């Protein structure tokens with residue numbers, strides 16, 4: 246079997262076009278332009294790239310987009326002061342603080358200071374609680390798992406009854422919300438992590454595999470049930486030497502070429518989950534703008 250390559254980039258672009266069209270309607274009919282504020286602290290090169298991509302996508306969707314770049318040594322009080330300003334700014338519907346933060350800042354205090362109604366990353370405890378309780382009508386779902394679910398639905402339809410799903414990784418950003426979303430679609434869930442014993446044999450039961458670990462090419466073909474749908478969230482930078490030349494490239498947590506021999510569909514890295522994550526951020530921001538006007542999300 247040669248698996249289908251799930252083209253997250255193409256799907257993300259299609260969705261972004263729809264978001265752009267809805268943004269134009271919201272502006273024309275209600276005078277509201279969705280506003281996204283991104284706060285970046287310090288010089289982390291990967292974060293700089295992510296923030297640049299988010300800003301570009303926001304502008305392409307027709308959003309009001311602002312970026313606040315703060316010094317590596319900024320005080321926690323100053324960060325909280327800026328978030329307070331953005332919470333009170335009617336032109337801003339979504340606030341995102343790019344993670345990771347420098348060590349002297351408390352990530353939890355900062356993410357929890359964003360108003361739940363502007364928390365387009367879905368990290369506020371109110372949004373996590375609503376997602377866990379299945380109350381997603383007015384919650385913001387974290388962008389990466391939200392994008393993964395859309396790609397799985399494209400392969401399996403909207404109802405995963407009778408399917409086993411195995412998530413590798415239990416982070417608050419990916420693994421845990423992924424479990425809630427898959428459960429809401431009636432899949433039977435196993436969440437695995439670094440303390441799981443005999444991980445390959447657990448994964449072999451899965452009709453749906455979501456890998457969010459941060460270990461290059463960890464998931465191999467002999468872990469995969471024939472016909473499974475495999476979603477690779479991992480982003481790992483590795484050095485590879487080809488013809489004597491060493492180059493840096495991105496790879497996922499799934500050994501793509503190997504797993505493609507067994508699975509029915511696999512997301513590539515890059516070009517899979519990453520672009521969908523950014524587009525779901527735009528979707529959440531548009532939703533926030535609509536909700537702020539009393540319109541359905």
Ligand code: NAD
Pocket residue numbers: 389413414415416417418419420437438439440441444457458459460478479480481518519522
């Ligand atoms: P994290 O470090 O918070 O969590 C990693 C998880 O993997 C932990 O739960 C840990 O228990 C588990 N783990 C570690 N080693 C393991 C092992 N040997 N076997 C099984 N489980 C193991 O990471 P995260 O924030 O969830 O991110 C995971 C990966 O996904 C990273 O590569 C990150 O860069 C990537 N990521 C990508 C996107 C995207 O948009 N594509 C978004 C978020 C994260």
